[in-house]
Structure formats: C-alpha cells, structure tokens
Amino acid sequence: MKMKAILSGITFFVIIFLAGCTREQPKDVGTTIRIDNIVDLTHTLTSDFPFIPVKKLTYPFALIPMATLKDNGVEANSWKIHEHLGTHTDAPNHFIANQKSLDQLELKDLIVPVVVIDIEEKASKNSDAVLTVEDIMTFEKAFGKIPDHACVMMYSGWEKHLRDSLFVGLDSQQVKHYPGFSNDAIKFLVEERNIAGIGVDVLSFDPGIDENYTGHKTLFEAGKWGVECVANLDKIPKTGATVIVAAPKVGKATGGFSRIIAVW
C-alpha cells in the first residue's frame, strides 16, 4: 500500500510538472487528479448502524417498504432518517445560528486534498484519547505540512468496534467514550492551516466525554464542515489523496448521510 501510494504520488507530480511545461495549457488550470485508486469511505447505512443516543430525540435508520414488485409492480422504500446518521457530513448551522447549511457548502470546498493522522496506538489504550496539536506536529514532521484547504481525518481504529458496544462506549452513567479531536487541535487547524474540514472514524469529532461539543462550535464558528463515521481510513495514503465529500444538497439541512470517496 505504502509503495503504491508513493508511486501514485510521483506520477501525480510528474504530470503536474509536465502539464506546467506544455504551451497548450489553458489559462484556467485547475487540479489534475489521477484516479489509479478509488476507495469508498462510506459505511453502508442499515437499521443496526450505531448512533449518538439522545433521549427522546434520536432514533436509528429504518427502510420502510412503500411499494413492492409483488403488490405494485415496482419496488420503492421510504426512509426513517435524521441528519446525523451513518457516514455523514455536519454543516456549520448544526451548532451556530446563521452559519452555512449543508446545501450552502460549495463543491470547491468539498473536493479537497485529504490527510490522515493516525492515533490508533494511544486510542487502543484509552477510549478518551484525543488528537492533539502535538500529534499534528509529529504528522507534519513525517509527511510534510498539511496542504492548504485540506480535509484532516483522524484515524483511531474505532471502525473495528462498529458492531460492538465500544463504538458508542456508554458507561454506567450513560457518558460516551470514544476518541476525538482536542479543541486546541481544531483551533490550530482552522487558524494555522486553513483547512476545508475535518473527519473522524468515530461517531463525532469531539471525544465522547465532551457533552458540550466544544470542538463542533470552534469548527462551525469558522464555517468549516466535519464528517463523522468515516470508513476505510486505513486504506488510503496518509497524504496525497483527494476526498470527495458528496453531501446531500437538502435545503436548510444541518447535516446528512453522505457518500464520501477518496481517489488518488
């Protein structure tokens, strides 16, 4: 995987370089993306997909037959769904009044470079582990500075708990325990790295124990998006890929089940 990623990276830069040399290049040059590899970062949404339990508010996804081939000659379903189920995008209006809704996020901000910061080792020892500014520094020493306008994904290895109780991690006091970004890390990424958004392989990008959703507020005040329950982050390179956050364009939505795709 690593070698393949490096080769892809080399080709990417070779093409950029060659494109830069040719006189046939139009003036409105954008980004050249090689698609040697496509990885789906989306979990399949089903009725048993875990979600943040908020008493009297949240509920699981349900597929409800609306018409069947047998009875109606056509198969179709209704969905019982809310905006924060499955692999989904959070829009800034989720916590901040008068901020952008999901349909107001621009595609140029949803198709961006992606980096993956791996905190699996410390998360495996502590469900409340957080990605810190120091983790970002360590990442940058190994992989170079986070590119401008990128999506920064946290990989905690939590995906392996998707079908067990650790994914939500409720303790006897009904407090959640799963890793997340520290608020300082989010503040740093917004202020010092001009990110497009962030993502996590857990239910929420604030650690489960933070019931105030501090990082959500920091991120959304800055008008940035977040993606949660992201799949397969161990199957893409740490840097060099592009992520397509295909959020559903629902008017005034605060979030929504999304198709998230990495290409490189």
Next chain:
Amino acid sequence: MKMKAILSGITFFVIIFLAGCTREQPKDVGTTIRIDNIVDLTHTLTSDFPFIPVKKLTYPFALIPMATLKDNGVEANSWKIHEHLGTHTDAPNHFIANQKSLDQLELKDLIVPVVVIDIEEKASKNSDAVLTVEDIMTFEKAFGKIPDHACVMMYSGWEKHLRDSLFVGLDSQQVKHYPGFSNDAIKFLVEERNIAGIGVDVLSFDPGIDENYTGHKTLFEAGKWGVECVANLDKIPKTGATVIVAAPKVGKATGGFSRIIAVW
C-alpha cells in the same frame, strides 16, 4: 463555454499523451481527470420539489425540526423522504427482482465519462418527444462515438419548467407528459455502447406517457443505473467531462437522493 470546453479537452489529451511518454509512470495507470471546472448537477431538495404523483404512495420531501438551538442548544432535523425524490439515482432492483440495490453499485461504475445528447428543440414543440437511436447517431457524427462505460444524459431543457406545472405535465386524464428516452435507444445504449448508466433532466427517463416504465425494465435487466431530475446539463460540455454519481449507500435501497457532480 464551448471554447473553454475545447481548451480543456485539448489539455486533457495533452496530459494523457505526456503521461504515456514518461518512464516514471507506474504500472497501475488509471484515469487522469483535470479539474478545471466543477458543475453541480444536483437540484437543492426542498418541500416544493416536484415528484411523480402516485396515489396513496408518493409524497413530497419534508424537513422536520428534531432539535433547535433555542430549545436544545443544537439544530437538527428529521427528513420525510422516499427513494425517488429530487435529483436521484435509480438502482436496478427498483423494477427487477434480485437485481443490484443502490448500495451494491460499485464506485468504478459511478465515476464515469459523461456525454449530453440535446433534444431541446423537438421537446420544446412536443412534451412527449423521445430521444431516439437516430438522435444517438446524429450526436456521434458531431461528437464522436460514445466512450465505453459512459453515462449518457438527455438534455430536454425541461429544467426551465421545474417551478411550473409542465414539469409533471399532468393532463385532464392525469396522464403525465414530459420527454424521455425511447426504449429502443436504451436497448441500443446497453447492447451496442456498453454504457454505465443514463440520466435525464426530467422526472423519469421513460417519457411521462409510458406508464409501464418500459425503458426502466430494459435498463435494469442489464444491471445499469439511471439518474433523474439532473440539473445544469446545459452547463457542461457535450463530451469530455466526468460525472461523479454519489448515490447514498443505503442497504437494499432501490434509489436515493444523490449528489451528482460533473468535472472536466
């Protein structure tokens, strides 16, 4: 727009050619996509978005507040939604038993070249106009053979009727009138052009008058997908762009509201 598209096309081929010459190229070469241009082919979904009226079955989209900043400190909504609302993808299991569901469509079949066949002139004179095999031939004479594994979009200009009664086009007998693909054209595209899928700027890819959905059955028997209520098809080049059909990965779904994006 035309000139820009031609320039983009030239650059695309120049890059493909240069990439072909370099020795640094890895063996797992895929597709190089330039992103000079991004166009959103998705309509914003709101409660007044038109839909196919099927008595006692279908209903419009609704956004239902679940939590508010004022009462709960967080804003979130439930959606009243079914699988065939707004700009959406149809999966083959919509009409054919044991065919692929939406979550079973592979990403390699959803990120494909796109061509646009324009039948606006005849559609403007006849709401029941269909895209025929002859229209495909005329298109290919002008723009070259439809590439392998492409999405073939029909542009009828119907988008301008989105907010008037012509979009559904119900007559006094409650029969619908809007343009579509002829069944023969779909058969030809599946059998002779190895398409990935088709798309339309109207409610359904069968013309409104065909209450048997003949073309749906032909397309889905072949395991291909269709996209409906596609936006902005007049804003992308007739050939040379790539479409990303970001269908929601819902287990067993027959379709679903999708983010559809063209890049070139």
